[in-house]
Amino acid sequence: MLNLDAEHELELGRRYTPSRELRARVRAIGTALARSLEHGDVVIAPDEDVSVDVASFVPRAWCPTPRALEVLASVGAPIDDAPSFETLRTVNERGFAATLAGDELPGCLRATELGAIEAHVARPGPSGAWLLKRAFGVAGRGQRPLRPGAISDADRAWIVASLRRGALYVEPRVEIIRELSVHAWATCGVHVRSIREQHVQDRAWLGSELARDLPSAIENPLIDTTERVGRALIEAGYHGPFGVDAYLWRASSGAIAVRTLGEINARYCMGWDARDGWDPP
Structure with missing residues (x-):
């Protein structure tokens, strides 16, 4: 279930009803993302007939919000152990990340x-x-x-x-040099899977690739921060995939600085693929 409009639902709760335009945009992005799913996976969308035996599949949601859980349950593929809506809302609200980030920026x-x-x-x-x-x-x-x-x-x-x-x-408002995202899982422990360089233009995500050339002075703090975030998510009651957005930025002096914790996405993230794993490690 690629409910890419999850942030709208987290903000508005039961008051959220997606517009026709937003549904179309989510469907278009979901079609592009489907190429990174595992072979044989089936994407389920609201109000669409499912012509496969879903009982043989492991259900997943981009973010297990109530709307996503209802759709999956309606086709016979419920997720029984999803974090509560209150937990999802807490850990995806910017304040959760801001508290953990402290005075980094x-x-x-x-x-x-x-x-x-x-x-x-x-x-x-x-x-x-x-x-x-x-x-x-x-x-x-x-x-x-x-x-x-x-x-x-x-x-x-x-x-x-x-x-x-x-x-x-x-x-x-800083000058961003490189946008990065660390993909990980929060289960009984924290499992960092990859560091991605995100390609964004005019605030639109274009794609990502593995960040292969990061010096250890940047890579190690990114991993340390992601592990710290994962522990905080587990303590807050969340389990599942998550991403930590980070970036390199240019200070007024011209020096390059790293912000290891810009935002937390307690869900699957853009650029997620088999290297990160679609199921918990």
Whole structure:
């Protein structure tokens, strides 16, 4: 079940109903992703007839949200041991990653009031501009760049509307050199499977490949951080696949820095394939 719209459901819960446009976009991306699945796998979509004996298959969901579980159960392929919706929501909300990341990227702020954001962005960040992020989002959705100084009426309206949904996260808007993702499993322990370089253009994912040329000074902290994230996920009640988004960025001095924990995706991730494993190790 490639429910690639899981972040929408995690944010809105039972209020979420996908639009026709979003359904079409999810279907198109899912068709592309299906090429990386194991031979013989069958993709199940809502409201589509299943013409195979699903009892002989191991059910999987991109993210085991209630909607995904209902679809799988309706065709006779239930997932009985999925993490609870509350757990999925907790570990995929940006605040979970922000707490674990600490001060790795200077100038980050979690805010629940307009005044706190206005005061924070009034001065330039470590790299100049700022980036606002809602608690849930994927592929750049729910983000807004800001220039330092007094915010505009349009920015203020967006911030106020966003705060009705929950907290906002303020980060420096940095120049990203390389985007990376570490794929792993959280089971009875943490199993790091691969480090991928992500190719993104205009916030759209184009593809990924194994990051083969990382120096140990970067690779080792990425692995250490992912293992720490995995332990935190297990402690929070999550088990299953996950990815940690990271990146190399250029500081104002020109030096290259690494952010080992940008976001946590407690689910399968773009670029996942047989090397990472579709079933727990």
